[in-house]
Amino acid sequence: MAEGQALRFTFSDRVLVGRAGDTVASALIANGIRSWRRTRRGGRPRGIYCGIGTCFDCLVDIGEEVAVRACLRPLQEGDRVAPSGSVGPAGP
Numbered sequence: 887m888a889e890g891q892a893l894r895f896t897f898s899d900r901v902l903v904g905r906a907g908d909t910v911a912s913a914l915i916a917n918g919i920r921s922w923r924r925t926r927r928g929g930r931p932r933g934i935y936c937g938i939g940t941c942f943d944c945l946v947d948i949g950e951e952v953a954v955r956a957c958l959r960p961l962q963e964g965d966r967v968a969p970s971g972s973v974g975p976a977g978p
């Protein structure tokens with residue numbers, strides 16, 4: 887696949903276009919999406935923080951894969967990206 891080739895993917899069922907060589911996070915940001923999940927306590931928005939795979943702020947689900955670090959995962963054609971269901975609401 888040629889670097890920069892257009893790749894179609896979805897985020898929460900919204901059809902978007904990224905580029906070969908993008909991470910999922912960079913593709914989301916390139917489409918104007920700067921946060922893609924909420925914290926368990928307080929519901930604060932989260933997206934990229936460290937950008938190098940250490941903080942886990944950027945988690946997404948991609949198809950059947952859960953809790954994927956968007957800053958590390960290369961974007962692939964047809965990815966179905968969603969806010970991570972593994973970081974749902976905190977208990978009481």
Ligand code: FES
Binds near residue numbers: 933936941955
């Ligand atoms: S932004 Fe920190 S792990 Fe992805």
